[in-house]
Amino acid sequence: MSINDKEKIQPWKNKTAIVIGGSLAGLLASWVLSKYFEQVTLIERDSLPPTPTARKGVPQGQHIHVLLSKxxxxxEQFFPGILAELLEKGATCIDTTGDMRWFHFGGWKVQFPSGVTYHSQSRPLLEWTIRNRIVRQAHIRCLEAHSVTQLLTNADKTRITGVKIAHHQTETEDLQADLVVDASGRGSKTPQWLEALGYPKVAESAFKIEVGYASRLYRLPNQSQFPWKTLFVYPTPPKGKRGGVIAPIENDLWIVTLVGWLRDYPPTDESGFLEFVHSLEVPDLSAVLKQAQAQTPIFTHKLPSNLRRHYERMSLPEGLIILGDALCSFNPVYGQGIATSAWSALTLDNCLRKHHRRSPQGDITGLSRSFQKQVAKVIDIPWLLATSEDFRYPEVTGAKPFWIRFLHWYIAKVHRLSHRDPLVSLRFLQVIHMLKHPLVLFKPDIIFRVLAK
Structure with missing residues (x-):
């Protein structure tokens, strides 16, 4: 069931929720919570821009973002018509094989209309469009330029009862709530706050990838000359560590993002940036940029590791939920973050729906534990996909599953088959867009093709 199904839900009377963080994970969580709580307060440390522009609290906002089909x-379920609204604002609908020219594992993927689509726009436009839907909701208030400094608890510290906030790090105030959701991002303070309350340190899984991005916006004088809407050059591991992509965004601009693994960071100067493009495994992106006109400076961003916090393994206080990058931060190359946050918000909706049926009065005892268990299952698949691909680089350290060598061998064959086999390419795309379980790649029709090759 979706958040917009026909079941009418009456918000719990006099029940309130707080969401820490006004980025996409926090926005989506706020929307879900507004169905169940009379008042939802969204706390964001930035002053939010009135137009679709990048902001300090989202340093990755200057770079390309892919919102996977899932x-x-x-x-679209949460906000009917929002994809059409994005198109009106200048987004482009991309068929992942029909419109994308993708160099992957030493060859170009076969091009055909797949029906697996996504919309290409800037991260600020996507966030701004969703936020505009949020602020229209009477149950949600947005508290900008405020930081959360502490969790509030009951006397025996078994339940979170609110947060302490600071305005510009000076004036402080206690805000009471029945539920606190941490969607504050990778730099979440919840691990330290819980330890200060006497809870054990949350277990973490971290695999160093030391990925760096460099991006800038361009104009293309004659866009129709290119037989694609997006061009993606992916490195071939373990030797290849450099990739690049060009994609359309609003205002007739194109975003170019370069990426380097394991500290092979793209340079920030003009000549170094173009030399990096020229060093990619195929010259296609370099040829495009020879005709393009740069419109912005070069922006950079670095991510040291895939990082997952295993709150599902510990006893949390009641009234606390963690999601988004505060829970799991993926290698951004694979574009999983926003889609996983959306799926996590849908999981939150399902958990709250069950509690609402059991307790129309608003008893959410057990919600924290049940949600963290359920969302861990959501994260398992994108986490597996991201980390298993990064493990193709021997320099990426960490406990590798015993089956990783077989998986690398088999999936490499799948990748190469997708250069010429539309069915294999389609199945692979359905997996990475979270539309099908990875096990579809091990069904007889795909196994037969792999072994026949």
């Missing part, structure tokens, strides 16, 4: 379908 995430798009959920967001």
């Amino acid at each position: 995430g798009e379908s959920i967001i």
